Amino acid sequence: MRVAALDDDTVQLDLVKCTLESIGHDCHVYAESAALRRALQRESFDLLVLDWHLPDGNGPDIVRWVRANVKDRVPILFVTNRHQERDIVEGLTAGADDYMVKPMRVGELVARVRALLRRAYVELPPDEQVWGRYRFLPTVRRLEVDGAPVALTQKEFDLALFLFQNPGRLLSRQHLLEAIWGNANPPGTELMSRSLDTHVSRVRKVLGLRPEGGFRLASIYGQGYRFETVLAMPGGPD
Template sequence: MRVAALDDDVDQLDLVRCTLQAIGHDCHVFSGGAALRRELQRETFDLLVLDWHLPDITGPEIVRWIRSNLQARIPILFVTNRHEERDVIEGLAAGADDFMVKPVRVGELAARVRALLRRAYADPQPDEQSWGRYRFVLASRQLEIEGKPVALTQKEFDLALFLFRNAGRLISRKHLLETIWGVSNPPGTGLMSRSLDTHISRVRTILGLRPASGYRLASIYGQGYRFEMLGTDDSHAG
């Protein structure tokens, strides 16, 4: 998963980053609220870990801005020195999903992050997942369309499954390159970017993701892609 962490304490920020990376997540760090807000307007993340006290804005103010301006419901965890009941109430009322008091305990942080991601991106049946006529068999990494196997490369399978799991959500190009290709600092242009475009085009063609068939895989200029299920063939069978 792709996580953004915000804290003006360099040591705390490094601890959060190392903890999240140790449990398999890509962590992007920010020391100011304005910088995070700018990034959120052009990039996408799966989880936000926020401090409360910042030099330019408060944590609750950032959360309220996120809930008012971003369409996707990103899970948010406060990690802060604030510990009074009224602080917890204010943070959750602003739109945060969980609240953790410093000093950071690595095991607790990892557990809270796992719990938030599990709730937000639940996978109720890990062996396979189906959307209408599309059936993804995870163990064999096989896609079936109306019961017939479809030949996909590993990257095409991963990309198709990721798109279905994130239907309706804007996903940035960097997010896709980090998640599917494992490139932590992908360039804006060049070979990796062209490879992404090629894979998107192939997945769209092979799976028949066209508005006439009830699907739209759209490129959002300057931002990334959005996959949408338009017709009735969008039931998630688990």
């Protein structure tokens, strides 16, 4: 999962980043709310971890801005020194999903993050996932359309499965690059960007992702891609 963490305490920020990356998440860190707001206007994240007191704003105001300006309802976790009941009520009322009081305990952070992600994103079975005509077998990297196997490279399969698992979400280009190619690749390089476009184009063509087929893969100018269910298809994800 792709996480954004906001805190003006660099030691705390490093601890959050190291903790989340140790359990397999990509964590992007920000020390000012303005920087996070700019990122949210062009990037997509699966979870936000926010401090309350910041040099250029406060946590509840940031949460309200996110809820007003980010279409997808990304889960939000407060990690803050504010511990009074009225603070917790204010944070949750502003739109946060969970609240954790500093000093941060690593085990608790991991447990809360995992619980939030479980609630926000459906966990699909690892051996077979079906959307209408499309049957994915992740353990053997096989895709069938109407029962017939479709030839895809490893990255094309990973991209197709990731898109089907995230219907309706605006996925930024960098989000897709990190999810499919990982952090080993330089972010935002022209070569990787062209490779992403090539893979998206081939997946769209080979899988027939057109409205008349029930699904559409739309390009969102300057941001990324959105995979959409156009028609009600029988079966959903089984």
